[in-house]
Amino acid sequence: MSLASIENHDLTQWQSIADGISQQLETRLFVDGKHVDAIGGGRFATINPHNGETLAEMSEGKQEDIDLAVSAAKHAFKSGVWSKIAPRERMETLYRFARLVDKNAEELAVLDTLDMGKPIADMIDVDLPSVIDTIQFMAEGVDKLEGSVTNTDNDAIHMVLREPLGVVGCISPWNYPLLMETWKIAPALAAGNTVVLKPAEQSPLSAIRLAELFMEAGGPAGVFNVVNGYGETAGKALALHNDVAKISFTGSTEVGKLILQYAGQSNMKRTGLECGGKSPQIFMSDLPDLDHAVGSAIEGIYSNMGEVCSAGSRLLVDRPIYDEFVEQFIAKGQHAFQAGEPLDPSTNMGPLVDCESQQRVLGMIESGKSEGATLHFGGDSPADMAQGAYVNPTLFGDVSNDMTIARQEIFGPVASVIPFDGADEAIAIANDTIYGLAAGIWTSDINRALRLVKDIEAGVVWVNNYEDGDMTQPFGGYKQSGHARDKCMESLKSYTQSKSAWIRLTSG
Numbered sequence: 001m002s003l004a005s006i007e008n009h010d011l012t013q014w015q016s017i018a019d020g021i022s023q024q025l026e027t028r029l030f031v032d033g034k035h036v037d038a039i040g041g042g043r044f045a046t047i048n049p050h051n052g053e054t055l056a057e058m059s060e061g062k063q064e065d066i067d068l069a070v071s072a073a074k075h076a077f078k079s080g081v082w083s084k085i086a087p088r089e090r091m092e093t094l095y096r097f098a099r100l101v102d103k104n105a106e107e108l109a110v111l112d113t114l115d116m117g118k119p120i121a122d123m124i125d126v127d128l129p130s131v132i133d134t135i136q137f138m139a140e141g142v143d144k145l146e147g148s149v150t151n152t153d154n155d156a157i158h159m160v161l162r163e164p165l166g167v168v169g170c171i172s173p174w175n176y177p178l179l180m181e182t183w184k185i186a187p188a189l190a191a192g193n194t195v196v197l198k199p200a201e202q203s204p205l206s207a208i209r210l211a212e213l214f215m216e217a218g219g220p221a222g223v224f225n226v227v228n229g230y231g232e233t234a235g236k237a238l239a240l241h242n243d244v245a246k247i248s249f250t251g252s253t254e255v256g257k258l259i260l261q262y263a264g265q266s267n268m269k270r271t272g273l274e275c276g277g278k279s280p281q282i283f284m285s286d287l288p289d290l291d292h293a294v295g296s297a298i299e300g301i302y303s304n305m306g307e308v309c310s311a312g313s314r315l316l317v318d319r320p321i322y323d324e325f326v327e328q329f330i331a332k333g334q335h336a337f338q339a340g341e342p343l344d345p346s347t348n349m350g351p352l353v354d355c356e357s358q359q360r361v362l363g364m365i366e367s368g369k370s371e372g373a374t375l376h377f378g379g380d381s382p383a384d385m386a387q388g389a390y391v392n393p394t395l396f397g398d399v400s401n402d403m404t405i406a407r408q409e410i411f412g413p414v415a416s417v418i419p420f421d422g423a424d425e426a427i428a429i430a431n432d433t434i435y436g437l438a439a440g441i442w443t444s445d446i447n448r449a450l451r452l453v454k455d456i457e458a459g460v461v462w463v464n465n466y467e468d469g470d471m472t473q474p475f476g477g478y479k480q481s482g483h484a485r486d487k488c489m490e491s492l493k494s495y496t497q498s499k500s501a502w503i504r505l506t507s508g
């Protein structure tokens with residue numbers, strides 16, 4: 001059922017849909033247009049973090065399965081069934097693909113909600129509309145990718161052609177399973193490449209359905225392959241593969257650095273890295289609307305359970321408004337996100353992705369307490385949700401930027417408020433991090449806003465808002481947040497390479 005028709009489902013409906021879907025989960029890999037078991041026969045469990053129950057035993061792809069999938073993708077690329085068809089034909093297939101994602105929104109929403117605990121309301125309001133937008137935007141770009149004829153020597157014509165790369169390996173995280181996969185596969189496919197996708201092992205279910213829908217839309221076999229499995233085996237084999245022209249990776253900075261090594265150890269493949277963040281929001285005392293700013297700060301850290309690469313986790317507040325900011329944050333933020341059953345459309349906070357994450361986040365909270373930050377609320381798990389990997393929204397005040405909670409990516413619902421005195425100190429604190437993914441600036445002074453936009457070291461800067469944007473906006477980081485740019489035409493172009501053709505003309 002399409003997005004428009006599922007908006008008003010209630011919990012009972014979602015539960016019965018989820019029960020039906022759970023009975024027939026596809027667990028195999030998807031290679032060369034067919035579902036196949038892993039060659040070695042291995043399996044791994046995917047768990048529902050809301051209740052700890054095993055959803056399915058998935059086929060565990062390893063090196064030999066990656067080899068098979070890359071070989072299928074290479075064959076499909078060389079055959080030209082996708083790479084050499086007319087751009088508008090590729091565009092039409094991608095449009096059909098986007099429509100099929102919409103048509104199957106109900107099933108896709110349930111798969112990610114069961115697998116990683118995301119509230120179903122977020123799947124409907126955020127993830128799936130963005131997935132559809134991404135496929136449509138990249139489809140629209142197919143015949144807008146242009147080469148050029150440069151202005152050169154009168155006895156020559158110089159053309160620069162844009163060509164696809166070949167086989168693109170995509171390695172994705174679990175926090176927005178379908179969306180992060182689509183940010184990769186949509187531009188890669190639109191540019192004419194073929195793809196092998198290795199989804200995160202915590203959320204393997206929906207990728208297979210995505211690949212099936214691509215074929216249902218008319219995508220040829222072998223163009224979009226999915227190999228589920230662990231990062232250290234399947235992911236590594238993909239990144240080391242000599243027939244892979246590019247690895248498009250989204251995940252932790254630690255693994256991003258490994259991807260660079262694998263590229264160097266193998267065929268010098270291109271890499272596109274989208275990694276971690278510790279994004280600052282700077283609240284100047286002249287900000288236009290404190291009420292709105294605090295509301296945005298709450299959304300910016302607690303939505304998606306804080307499992308957002310660009311989460312505004314460091315809230316830098318000008319000392320004259322510090323007390324009022326914290327007071328308002330406590331009043332509004334403490335109960336704004338309530339843990340609940342993710343399939344309930346009224347739930348806005350699900351569990352973290354697994355118990356390991358829950359323990360890691362609780363450990364970070366302990367470090368905040370022991371290093372002297374003031375715990376204003378949260379700091380524990382909800383007592384009535386003990387069966388799942390839940391952590392309550394948490395607020396620390398009086399944080400200094402050298403505390404662990406201000407330096408390390410927590411990837412959970414934990415906000416840290418750091419006081420500062422004046423714009424210079426704010427910028428110094430904001431930039432004092434290895435990361436540089438995103439930042440927020442709140443001020444009424446246009447000159448100060450522009451000054452801060454220039455001085456901040458981040459790939460995405462929001463002024464008097466946080467997390468707004470559309471498909472035209474390049475999304476990616478500075479420093480150790482990576483160097484790729486998702487969404488936008490720059491992303492589409494990054495899945496192509498240029499070829500220069502210099503043609504010498506003879507007279508007459």
Ligand code: NAD
Pocket residue numbers: 171172173174175180198199200201229230231232233234235236239250251252253255256258274275276277308309310409411437476477481482
């Ligand atoms: P992760 O790095 O643990 O895993 C990401 C992917 O890499 C998974 O598919 C995993 O199986 C794979 N992987 C792990 N080890 C590997 C290896 N040795 N070789 C090849 N692949 C390997 O990250 P995660 O926990 O899934 O995701 C959370 C991280 O992702 C956070 O740091 C978050 O900030 C980041 N993230 C960044 C963006 C962005 O756009 N910048 C978006 C979403 C998430």
